[in-house]
Every structure is written in structure tokens, then in C-alpha cells.
Amino acid sequence: MAEGTGRGERLSIWFFVGMLTLVYGLVLAPYGAWEWIGNHEAPTVLNNLHPTFWWGSLMLIFGLFYTIKFRPGKV
Amino acid sequence: MQSAAALLFTTQLTHLAPIDVLILVLYFAIVIFIGFYVKGATNTSEEFFLAGREMSAWIAGLSFVSANLGSLELMGWAGAAYQYGILATHWYWIGAIPAMLFLGIVMMPFYYISKTHSVPGYLQLRFGEGARGLAAASFAFMTILMSGVNMYAMALVMKVILGWNISFSIWVGAITVAIYVMLGGLRSAIINEVLQFVLIWAGAALIPILGLVEAGGWTNLKAQIAANTGSTEFTHMWSTLGHFRDNPMGVHWTGIVFGLGFVVSFGYWTTDFLVVQRVLSANNLRAAKMAPVIGAAFKMAVPFIVIVPGLLALAVLKNPDGSVLHLVGENAVNAAHPYSYNEVLPLMLIRYCGPGLLGLGITALVAGFMSGMAGNVSAFSTVWTYDIYGAFLNKKASDKHYVFMGRLSTVLGMLVSILTAYLVAHAASIMDYVQALFSFFIAPLFGTVVLGMLWKRATKAGGFWGLAAGTTSSIGMWLYTTYGPASALSRIALSADAKPMAETLYRALWSWLICVGVTIVVSYCTTPIPEAQLAGLVYGATPIPDDGSRGLFQKPIFWAIIVITVFFILNLMFF
Numbered sequence: 310m311a312e313g314t315g316r317g318e319r320l321s322i323w324f325f326v327g328m329l330t331l332v333y334g335l336v337l338a339p340y341g342a343w344e345w346i347g348n349h350e351a352p353t354v355l356n357n358l359h360p361t362f363w364w365g366s367l368m369l370i371f372g373l374f375y376t377i378k379f380r381p382g383k384v
Numbered sequence: 385m386q387s388a389a390a391l392l393f394t395t396q397l398t399h400l401a402p403i404d405v406l407i408l409v410l411y412f413a414i415v416i417f418i419g420f421y422v423k424g425a426t427n428t429s430e431e432f433f434l435a436g437r438e439m440s441a442w443i444a445g446l447s448f449v450s451a452n453l454g455s456l457e458l459m460g461w462a463g464a465a466y467q468y469g470i471l472a473t474h475w476y477w478i479g480a481i482p483a484m485l486f487l488g489i490v491m492m493p494f495y496y497i498s499k500t501h502s503v504p505g506y507l508q509l510r511f512g513e514g515a516r517g518l519a520a521a522s523f524a525f526m527t528i529l530m531s532g533v534n535m536y537a538m539a540l541v542m543k544v545i546l547g548w549n550i551s552f553s554i555w556v557g558a559i560t561v562a563i564y565v566m567l568g569g570l571r572s573a574i575i576n577e578v579l580q581f582v583l584i585w586a587g588a589a590l591i592p593i594l595g596l597v598e599a600g601g602w603t604n605l606k607a608q609i610a611a612n613t614g615s616t617e618f619t620h621m622w623s624t625l626g627h628f629r630d631n632p633m634g635v636h637w638t639g640i641v642f643g644l645g646f647v648v649s650f651g652y653w654t655t656d657f658l659v660v661q662r663v664l665s666a667n668n669l670r671a672a673k674m675a676p677v678i679g680a681a682f683k684m685a686v687p688f689i690v691i692v693p694g695l696l697a698l699a700v701l702k703n704p705d706g707s708v709l710h711l712v713g714e715n716a717v718n719a720a721h722p723y724s725y726n727e728v729l730p731l732m733l734i735r736y737c738g739p740g741l742l743g744l745g746i747t748a749l750v751a752g753f754m755s756g757m758a759g760n761v762s763a764f765s766t767v768w769t770y771d772i773y774g775a776f777l778n779k780k781a782s783d784k785h786y787v788f789m790g791r792l793s794t795v796l797g798m799l800v801s802i803l804t805a806y807l808v809a810h811a812a813s814i815m816d817y818v819q820a821l822f823s824f825f826i827a828p829l830f831g832t833v834v835l836g837m838l839w840k841r842a843t844k845a846g847g848f849w850g851l852a853a854g855t856t857s858s859i860g861m862w863l864y865t866t867y868g869p870a871s872a873l874s875r876i877a878l879s880a881d882a883k884p885m886a887e888t889l890y891r892a893l894w895s896w897l898i899c900v901g902v903t904i905v906v907s908y909c910t911t912p913i914p915e916a917q918l919a920g921l922v923y924g925a926t927p928i929p930d931d932g933s934r935g936l937f938q939k940p941i942f943w944a945i946i947v948i949t950v951f952f953i954l955n956l957m958f959f
Contacts, residue, residue: 312440318425322443322575326582329414333407333586337740340403344738351738354700355594361740364590 312379319381327375334369341365396547397727398734404743411583411747412560415576415754419564422571429786432569433501433766434665441671443578445678448484448662449686450577453584454756455749456537458690462732463725465694466711468633469609469618470958471625472694473687478645481680481951483653485944487663488676491654493928494837495664496672498920502664503657503833504771510836510921511847513775518851519832520771522825523657524764528797529818531760532804538753539805545730545746554805557750561757562798566791570665570766573758577662580751581682587741587748588689591729594736595696608699612708618698621958627881634883643889647896648823651830658763670931673940680947684954693732701731757801765793820862827892828854831899838923839907840915846907854899861891 312321341362343349350356400408426432439447464472500506504523508516539553564572599605606619617624617631624630625637653659653676666672701709711728712721723731733745769789774781781789808814832851835842865872865887876894877886918925933939 312443318422320421322578325414325418325575326579329411329579330582330586332410333744336403336406336410337744340740353738354735355598356738358594358597360590360594360736361738364586364741364744368586 321379323375323379324381327372327377327379329372330368331372331376334365334367334372337361337365338369339365396543397545397730398742400546400743400746401739403740404746407740407743408747408750411751414579415560415564418575418579419567419572422568422575426567426569426571427787429769429783429790431571432787432790433769434661435569435571435574437665438667439574439665439671439675440667441674441678443574444663444666444671444675446581446682447574447577447665448659448675449679449682450581450584450755451659451662451759453581453686453752454534454759455541455752456534456756458584458588458749458752459541459726459729461690462694462697462729463711463727465691466697466728467694467713467725468631469698470621470691470695471631471633471635473621473691473958474640474644476683476687476691477951477955478640479649480653480683481947482645483649484676484680484683485948486650487654487660488673488680488940489944491834491837492663492672492676493669493931494921494923494926495660496666496669497926497929500664501770502767503655503660503829504767506921507832507836507847508771508775510918511832511842512844514844514848515832515851516771516775518848518855519825519829520767520775522855524767524772526818526822526825527658527760527764527767528800529804530822531757531764531797531801533808533814533818534753534756534760535801536805536808538750538757539809541730541749541753544727550809554802557754557757558798558802558805561754561761562795565758565762565765566794569790569794570661570762573755573762574662574665576751576758577755580748580755583744583751584748585689587745588693588729588733590741591732591736591745592688592692592696595693595700595732599696599699605695605699609695612698618695619958621955623959628877628879628883628886629881633885634881635886635889636879636882639877639886639889639893643886643893647827647830647892648889650834651826651892651896655829655833656826657767658759661763661766668932669929670933670938670940673931674943677940677943677947681943681950684947684951694728697728697732700735757798761794761797761801764797765790768793768797820866823888823892824855824858824862824895827896828858828899831896832903835900835903836922840918840922840924841907841912842903843907843910843913845910846903846905849906850899850901850903853902854895857898858891858895861894865891 312323341359345359345362430436461472461475495506498506498509500509504516504520507519535554535557538557539550542548542553543550564576596602596605599608609618610616622637625635625640628634628636663672663675666675703709710721711723711725714724717724733742737745769786773789774786828851831854832847836847861876865876873882873887874880877890915925920926936942
């Protein structure tokens with residue numbers, strides 16, 4: 310059953326969580342890579358650690374895991 | 385929240401890049417989509433007001449803790465951490481964890497098996513229509529005002545950080561929330577609260593992580609704070625509470641333990657319908673008991689994203705010339721000190737987060753504000769429909785009519801909130817009064833509910849007059865300390881060195897004691913309720929049904945013991 314969205318619905322609440330974080334990861338990780346590779350880092354403290362790329366990648370992995378695990382139709 | 389008004393005097397902190405706008409727009413799109421998606425599963429009153437009572441323990445638990453994790457809460461307590469140091473953590477630990485566990489293990493069975501729709505609904509079953517009417521009217525009134533305050537605060541923060549127009553923020557936020565709550569009711573609100581919980585961590589957790597890297601770890605952070613402030617009291621939770629004058633908050637440990645840890649905390653977490661409603665949506669008794677335990681475990685982690693940034697600001701924020709940047713109180717913001725305490729979180733966000741991550745952080749703040757509004761409006765529409773409209777105005781309407789009334793009251797409630805937001809925009813002091821109003825009811829209500837659940841001898845008249853006396857005395861003490869002589873504070877808080885924070889805690893304690901005392905006296909003077917009528921409502925008159933736990937790891941009490949053990953260890957670590 311799709312958890313949290315109502316009896317008979319296909320999309321679970323955790324699918325929404327996964328989708329949102331996955332989409333954000335897909336936006337942030339490439340942007341962070343572009344900043345890193347092209348030396349376009351914003352002048353923030355510790356930008357040498359490339360937080361946008363790493364944080365975006367983490368969200369991408371988290372989102373991917375939840376989206377697949379709670380994909381519609383999976384029992 | 386109170387110093388949000390001060391933000392008016394500062395200039396815009398930053399602006400959004402196109403990637404930040406994209407992240408924000410994606411959030412709004414998914415929120416609206418969820419509203420339309422769950423509308424199909426929101427047809428009966430049970431589905432609209434209690435999400436069909438089909439939420440798992442994890443969803444109800446995350447929603448339970450998230451409903452309280454609004455942006456005002458985040459920004460306000462980050463500012464408090466800068467101002468008072470690690471003492472602010474008490475509001476997350478002793479001021480929440482024991483009460484949440486008590487709700488789950490002791491009180492939830494009664495709320496759940498009585499099949500009540502609301503906290504005022506429980507009071508009706510236990511103490512009759514008088515207590516219900518008093519609790520419902522005060523809750524509905526306060527909740528809708530709080531929603532307006534929340535709305536205005538969001539608009540103000542967006543104006544300060546991003547330079548957005550106040551009316552634009554108010555209307556965009558209000559219309560979005562109204563759409564998804566009107567369509568999906570509590571179910572929509574809960575889904576968005578779970579999303580918000582994830583978003584808040586995604587948007588805010590980088591600040592303490594990068595901050596601790598910059599400071600060189602916790603030990604170095606403590607040393608830098610001591611060097612910058614000239615005091616070590618900012619990083620101790622208990623060792624400075626021996627006397628009112630020994631800590632920056634001006635409180636005593638008795639106020640923290642009994643006022644905050646017992647009365648204020650238990651009052652809020654066990655009787656405020658906004659949070660209890662989330663747990664009532666659980667799909668079985670075990671889930672209803674587990675939800676607050678899960679919520680408590682996550683609540684314990686919240687200081688990492690709220691308190692640590694405030695402490696980090698004491699160490700790492702510098703002026704361009706390398707001197708320590710001092711944030712000041714709301715009334716002291718000027719050209720030399722352009723930032724107030726409440727700007728700690730945005731300042732730290734801008735310090736570490738460039739385009740993209742900044743958008744994520746702003747989205748987390750917006751999500752927090754919208755969830756706060758949704759929580760208030762969904763709780764309001766439930767109490768209005770069940771405990772005021774359905775109880776006193778139209779008792780025999782069809783279920784379909786009550787769902788219609790729920791949707792209508794959501795929209796009307798939102799319009800009243802918008803009106804309140806504009807009212808607050810013209811008189812910022814109204815925010816302080818609304819917060820004070822809330823504090824009048826919470827402590828006495830806890831006295832009434834806990835006696836109702838645990839003491840069979842409590843009568844209907846006892847419950848009503850106890851609640852009325854507790855609330856009246858709380859209002860009286862507030863008037864006395866606000867408009868009375870300077871000595872009033874020291875009388876209420878028991879020390880000449882007490883500060884306003886201590887007044888709130890001791891006022892709650894006294895009003896609770898008065899409520900309990902009056903309830904006991906009046907109950908003994910009136911005819912007891914036959915025990916048969918108390919079945920399902922009171923401890924001792926109710927066989928608690930098996931919650932279905934199989935094995936140790938499924939038992940809520942086992943996890944509650946784990947959580948309380950970690951709670952004690954954490955308090956000792958930061959003693």
C-alpha cells in the first residue's frame with residue numbers, strides 16, 4: 310500500500326521524499342561540479358571543500374535510494 | 385519571533401541566483417501537486433481531519449516533531465543560543481523529551497482508545513461541554529492568531545534576507561497553504577511536514593558541519609567562545625544554574641526542571657492539539673505510542689542544526705577588520721551593530737552556502753513557515769468543526785457537510801490569519817501579546833487533562849473550575865508582572881535576580897498548581913462520576929488493550945528507555 314497518501318493511492322509519502330531530494334541532487338551536484346571544475350566557486354567560507362557538489366551528491370544518492378525503494382507499484 | 389520586528393531596521397542580506405529560484409519553485413510545485421494528489425483520498429471527516437487514522441508510527445512521529453519545527457522556532461532559538469549559550473538547549477531536551485515520552489507511553493492510550501477527534505473532544509468526554517467549550521474557543525482563537533503571526537514573520541524574514549515585498553510573501557504563502565490544506569486536510573499537512581523535516585535537515589545541517597570544521601572541532605569552539613565572550617558559562621547546561629545571577633538567562637534550576645521540564649513542556653507536548661492531532665492520525669495503538677518516542681529521538685538531534693549555529697556565531701563571526709562581530713538585541717540595531725540575534729541563522733547560511741545551497745536553505749525556511757501555518761490552520765479547522773460548530777451550532781449535520789465546513793473553515797481561517805498578519809505589520813507588539821495569550825492556557829490545560837486521565841475522583845465541575853481558575857490566575861500574574869511594580873517579577877520568580885524568561889516558567893508552574901488545587905477541592909465538594917462512565921477515559925477504570933507489540937524491539941517502552949538514557953547521557957556530557 311502507498312504509505313501515507315491514502316488507501317488505494319499509488320504514490321507513497323516516502324516516494325515524494327525521494328523524488329524531491331533526487332531532483333535537488335540532480336540540480337545541485339552538476340552545478341557544484343561546474344563550480345569546482347570551472348573555478349566558479351562562490352566566495353563563501355570553506356568553498357575549497359566544494360560543499361555544493363558533495364552535498365548535492367549526497368542528496369542524489371539519498372533521493373535515488375528512496376525513489377527506487379518506494380517506487381509506484383512496488384509492494 | 386519577538387525580535388523579528390528588529391529585522392525591519394536592517395538591510396537586505398543577500399539575493400537569490402537563478403538556481404536558487406529553481407529550487408524554490410520546485411518545492412512549491414510539489415507542495416501543490418501533493419494537495420491535488422491526496423484530495424481523492426480525503427472525502428470523509430475522518431479522512432479530512434485525522435488523515436483516515438492510517439499513518440504509520442514513522443510518519444506520525446516525524447510529523448509530530450516537524451509540526452513544532454517551524455522557521456520561527458529555528459531562527460529564534462539559534463538567536464537564543466547566541467544570546468544565552470547552550471542553555472537554550474534545555475528547550476529541546478528537558479523541555480521536550482520527558483513530556484513526549486510521557487505522552488506516548490502514559491497518555492496516548494487514553495486519547496487513542498477514547499476515539500476522540502481532538503483534545504477538547506477528550507475534555508468533553510471526561511468533563512462535559514463546559515470544559516470543552518472553554519478549551520476549544522481559546523485554542524481556536526489562539527491558533528488562528530498564531531498562524532497570522534507566523535505568516536507575518538515569514539514575510540518579514542523574506543524581506544530582510546531577500547528584499548521581497550511583505551504582501552507578496554504573505555499572499556503567496558497563504559494561498560499555497562490554503563490550497564493544499566483545503567484539498568487534502570490533515571493528510572496534506574502531514575505529508576508536507578514530513579517533507580519539511582527532510583528539507584530542514586538538508587538545508588540547515590551543512591551550517592554546523594562546516595562551522596565545526598572551520599572552528600576546529602567542539603573543544604576548539606568552546607575555547608574560542610570563552611576567549612571572545614570572556615566567560616565559560618556559554619557552554620555549560622547545568623553547572624551555572626545554581627543561582628539566578630550565575631547564568632545569562634537569569635534562571636534557576638528549579639525553574640528549568642519544574643517550570644519548563646514539567647509544566648510548560650508537558651502542557652505543550654501533551655495537550656496542544658496542534659501536535660497531538662498528528663499522533664491521533666496513527667493507524668493503531670502501538671503506532672500511536674511509538675510516534676512520540678520516534679519524535680523524541682529526532683527532537684534530541686535538533687540542537688545540532690539550531691543551537692550549534694548560534695554557538696558557532698559567537699566564535700567565527702568577524703568584522704571585515706578581523707575583530708569579533710557582535711550581534712545585538714532588537715532595540716540596539718544601528719549602523720555600528722547592523723545585525724540582531726535573530727539574524728544568526730541567515731548570517732551563518734550566507735557564510736557557508738553559495739548559489740544552490742542558499743536556495744536549499746531558503747526553501748527549508750519557507751517550508752518551515754508554511755508547515756507552521758498549515759499545522760495551525762488544520763488544527764483550527766478540526767477544533768472549529770468538531771468542537772464549536774458541530775458541538776454547539778449544528779449538531780446533526782451529515783458527515784459530508786462537516787467535511788465541507790472543514791474546507792470552508794480552512795479558507796476562512798486563512799483569511800483571518802492574513803488579517804492578523806497585516807494587523808501585526810502595523811503594530812509589531814501584537815506578536816508579544818499573542819505569544820503571551822498562548823502561555824495562559826497551556827499550563828492549566830495540562831493540569832486538567834492529566835488529572836482527568838489519572839484521577840477517577842475528578843468531577844466535571846472540578847475540571848471546569850480548575851481550568852478556569854488556572855487560566856485566570858495565569859492572566860492575572862502576567863498583568864501583574866507586565867504592568868505592576870518592578871518588584872512583581874521577583875515575587876513571581878522568587879528572586880530579585882530573575883529575568884523575564886524565569887517569569888514565564890514560574891508563572892506556568894503556579895497556574896498549573898492553582899488549576900490542580902482548585903480541581904481537587906471542587907471535585908471533593910461535588911458528586912463523583914460513576915466509575916462505569918469513566919471507562920476508556922481514566923487510568924484505573926480502563927483496561928488498557930494490548931498494543932500488539934511482539935518481542936522486545938517492538939515495544940514502545942523499550943525504545944522510550946533507550947531515548948531517555950541517551951537524554952541523560954547528553955545532559956551529563958554538556959553539564
